[in-house]
Amino acid sequence: MLIVADENIPLLDSFFGDIGEIRRVNGRNLGPGDVRDADILLVRSVSRVNQSLLEGSHVRFVGTATIGTDHIDLAYLRDKGIGFAAAPGSNATSVAEYVLSVVSLYAEKCGLEDWTGLSVGVVGAGNVGGELARVLVRLGFKVKLCDPPRQDREPENADDFVGLDDILGCDVITLHTPLTRSGAHPTEKMIAREELSRLGEHQLLINSGRGEVIDGSALLERLQQPSAPTVVLDVWENEPGIDPALVEKVWLATPHIAGYSLEGKMQGSEMIYKALCLFLGLPVRKQAGQFLPQAALSQLCFTSNAGQNESVEVALRACYDPRRDDARLRLTMRGDDAQRAEGFDRLRKEYPIRRECSSLKVQLKGSSKAIQDSFKALGFKLRM
Numbered sequence: 448m449l450i451v452a453d454e455n456i457p458l459l460d461s462f463f464g465d466i467g468e469i470r471r472v473n474g475r476n477l478g479p480g481d482v483r484d485a486d487i488l489l490v491r492s493v494s495r496v497n498q499s500l501l502e503g504s505h506v507r508f509v510g511t512a513t514i515g516t517d518h519i520d521l522a523y524l525r526d527k528g529i530g531f532a533a534a535p536g537s538n539a540t541s542v543a544e545y546v547l548s549v550v551s552l553y554a555e556k557c558g559l560e561d562w563t564g565l566s567v568g569v570v571g572a573g574n575v576g577g578e579l580a581r582v583l584v585r586l587g588f589k590v591k592l593c594d595p596p597r598q599d600r601e602p603e604n605a606d607d608f609v610g611l612d613d614i615l616g617c618d619v620i621t622l623h624t625p626l627t628r629s630g631a632h633p634t635e636k637m638i639a640r641e642e643l644s645r646l647g648e649h650q651l652l653i654n655s656g657r658g659e660v661i662d663g664s665a666l667l668e669r670l671q672q673p674s675a676p677t678v679v680l681d682v683w684e685n686e687p688g689i690d691p692a693l694v695e696k697v698w699l700a701t702p703h704i705a706g707y708s709l710e711g712k713m714q715g716s717e718m719i720y721k722a723l724c725l726f727l728g729l730p731v732r733k734q735a736g737q738f739l740p741q742a743a744l745s746q747l748c749f750t751s752n753a754g755q756n757e758s759v760e761v762a763l764r765a766c767y768d769p770r771r772d773d774a775r776l777r778l779t780m781r782g783d784d785a786q787r788a789e790g791f792d793r794l795r796k797e798y799p800i801r802r803e804c805s806s807l808k809v810q811l812k813g814s815s816k817a818i819q820d821s822f823k824a825l826g827f828k829l830r831m
């Protein structure tokens with residue numbers, strides 16, 4: 448059995464080595480010639496999987512080690528009876544930690560003593576937005592959720608949701624919807640000129656969903672006007688050929704790595720491995736946990752002199768600080784179009800190991816219950 452797989456899927460040999468022969472490919476340049484004799488195709492978000500890629504091939508199962516599925520023509524796969532699996536929720540914690548770290552930096556930039564004073568509007572309350580909202584609420588933030596599809600599906604919970612209008616009044620607006628172009632609530636260009644005109648200089652807009660959910664040219668225009676909001680982008684229109692003018696204007700710019708914790712990426716591989724085993728009628732013998740290495744930083748210790756905000760900030764940023772990714776991306780923006788696109792993909796391919804908060808033990812000597820609760824909410828392992 449031939450398994451054609453994106454070379455950037457971690458643990459390919461460990462999970463799939465005894466299922467079939469693995470041929471590694473560059474997912475960005477995947478073409479019909481690469482998959483013609485394949486039985487199984489494993490991709491990431493950079494490969495378009497549709498009729499023009501698959502027609503004439505043997506492929507009978509497609510797995511994407513990602514949460515998003517906008518790169519896959521699901522209707523075509525269904526029509527052709529090709530098996531399919533994605534990795535829902537695999538890197539949700541990673542994205543939530545990305546946003547939390549950004550919010551902590553924003554609170555610092557605004558000179559806030561207590562970051563929970565910020566109101567947060569979450570657009571898209573699924574695996575990522577839902578997890579983020581749960582953590583924020585446990586930390587004491589005021590959180591609003593906007594999710595019209597869920598509101599339609601769950602009329603009994605209608606009061607849990609607000610409209611986008613209401614969200615646009617929050618201090619922080621964070622986008623966690625899939626990219627959709629049809630249906631009752633399409634998200635493509637959901638944040639366009641009109642919505643951007645409602646945001647002002649005391650607001651933060653974060654997009655770690657998909658780039659096309661914001662109209663990029665309207666955003667650039669808004670950022671060139673007075674009283675522009677602060678903007679953080681992890682996802683972009685036209686990746687990897689992103690607009691350098693937009694990079695220059697946003698506060699933090701990262702190369703689509705919000706979900707790139709080691710745990711998140713390994714869970715993505717595990718989920719498609721399990722789905723493939725089910726598809727082929729094979730027993731599931733492996734799990735991501737057995738391959739997870741010890742974290743480079745294993746323990747932090749705070750004395751009773753550490754304040755709540757200070758200690759949470761230090762621990763959160765010890766796990767993930769988006770300023771490093773921002774600095775690396777800005778360096779790649781110096782070349783021509785081709786060099787910039789190559790740089791964007793290289794940063795993603797060579798992404799350093801990043802671990803989630805759950806990998807870090809935190810000792811809190813003589814701490815208050817409030818401090819302990821904040822650390823627990825963020826997923827750290829507590830040692831008293």
Ligand SMILES: NC(=O)c1ccc[n+]([C@@H]2O[C@H](COP(=O)([O-])OP(=O)(O)OC[C@H]3O[C@@H](n4cnc5c(N)ncnc54)[C@H](O)[C@@H]3O)[C@@H](O)[C@H]2O)c1
Nearest residue numbers: 514515571572573574575594596624625632655656705706
């Ligand atoms: N930057 C990254 O690294 C990264 C990582 C993971 C996921 N993502 C993106 O984030 C998206 C969300 O991930 P998830 O795991 O939460 O997906 P999910 O499917 O669990 O949740 C998405 C939610 O968005 C809601 N939604 C759909 N249309 C909406 C609209 N018009 N307005 C408001 N809400 C709407 C859905 O009802 C659903 O509840 C993914 O589809 C993917 O594109 C990005």
Ligand SMILES: O=C(O)[C@H](O)[C@H](O)COP(=O)(O)O
Nearest residue numbers: 491492493513514515706707
């Ligand atoms: O949808 C997802 O899971 C994320 O956007 C994912 O992190 C994308 O990573 P990629 O497949 O582009 O490497």
